[in-house]
Amino acid sequence: MTELNDLTPKRAAILVASQSVADAELVGKLLQDEFHNVRLSTKPEFAVEDFEQHRPSVLVLAFDTLEAAQRYYIGLYRLSTVVHETRHRVVVLCNKHDVWTVYDLCSLGHFDDYVLFWPATNDAPRIRMSVHQALRIMTAKEQAGDFTPRAAPAGVSAPKPPRAAAPAEAETDTVRLGRQASGEQAEVHASPARQPAAKAPSAAPQRLAVLVVEDDDFQQKLIGRLMNGLEIDVLFAGTGAQALEQMWEHKPDLVLMDVGLPDTSGVEATRKIKSIGQFGHVPILMVTGHSERNIVVDSLKAGAADFLVKPFDKNTLHEKLRQFLPALALS
The missing domain is CATH 3.40.50.2300 (Response regulator)
Known part of the structure; x- marks a missing residue:
């Protein structure tokens, strides 16, 4: 009972x-x-x-x-x-x-x-x-004897029973686990460990994701165009709050953070992101139109990895991306 x-x-x-x-x-x-x-x-x-x-x-x-x-x-x-x-x-x-x-x-x-x-x-x-x-x-x-659990929200299915992880899965980091949980590659991981060759998953590498935190529409479009030709999914956020939401939803591999945002400073947004354990390894590059010493120092203290000073060109941006995204440098 x-x-x-x-x-x-x-x-x-x-x-x-x-x-x-x-x-x-x-x-x-x-x-x-x-x-x-x-x-x-x-x-x-x-x-x-x-x-x-x-x-x-x-x-x-x-x-x-x-x-x-x-x-x-x-x-x-x-x-x-x-x-x-x-x-x-x-x-x-x-x-x-x-x-x-x-x-x-x-x-x-x-x-x-x-x-x-x-x-x-x-x-x-x-x-x-x-x-x-x-x-x-x-x-x-x-x-009345009704002990039915609450139904999941639309579009979300119940989790599958746990199973022993294959060696390749055991090496998966927190970011990849988060992406699996959000539904990506569900078909691959729901399949048995041993599959006929015809049903084997594609060996195509996981696309990298870069989050651009910038409230100016023109700058967003400009940075997006500069990334054309790279195997990257470009995400955008216009505020610090939206940036945090995008971090949880998409788990990007790198962040381009504008120093000035409408709801907070880029430094504070960086500090907040870096305070979350799952995002501690994600490099954040500050994007600024000036390089005053106090901004540089505060950004580095907050956890920023490097800077991009506006205006920058395609070659400069690509060089920075390859520096902090080794998988991109090999592509």
Whole structure:
């Protein structure tokens, strides 16, 4: 017989996930007066570990954009084997511009409920009521004998049973594991270790990816054109926040980081990326129109590997790329 969870406000596990410590703490404080088992998850590299350790009955997504909330939740289903079997409800906090979109997502079962919360809420108790309602629904289902785990978001399938890694897979680094988890090369790794020759996967090398963090459209197009002819997938981000999202989604092999960004400095964005263990090895080249000593020093302290001073030409850019992407230098 399946054991009932304790879904009372004093015992029910609540997890607040956010990319901002301040936002998570704000939401946590609003909930802690009535719910006594609230935990926060604010470091992307520990997202799966936090969920698996806490096993929340209610997951509150307190991200500043709906896109970030969706990416986080889909990431859980792609990287965790526990989330598929953990009964939980999802409450997402949104702004007024995303109300109809998140309504549609809730109607489709991607999330369970939403609260109009950002930038500042005039109805603070609403989030508490949403959590209360989630626990009541779960209690009613369990009392009725319904212990069905929550369905995965659309387009995300359940993970396959673990198997012993082949020698080649055992040598795969963290970046490649992240790409496999996001769906790339799924056909190759879902196949048995021994295959008939006709079904063997292609031996074509993995394409490299370079993230260009630049808010000027003209500069984005210029750098993109300068990379024409190279076996590289070029990604773009216009802000520091978008850069971090691209890092988690695409796991690029190198970053070109503009010093001036609309939401933060390139130095601070570099420091944030380098603080995440999975990205510590990714070289970041600062792109700047000047080379003042303080910018150079601050960038190097933040973890930058080198600089590109504007304006630069195709040969200079290609030389830098080959310097920091050995696989490209051999192509």
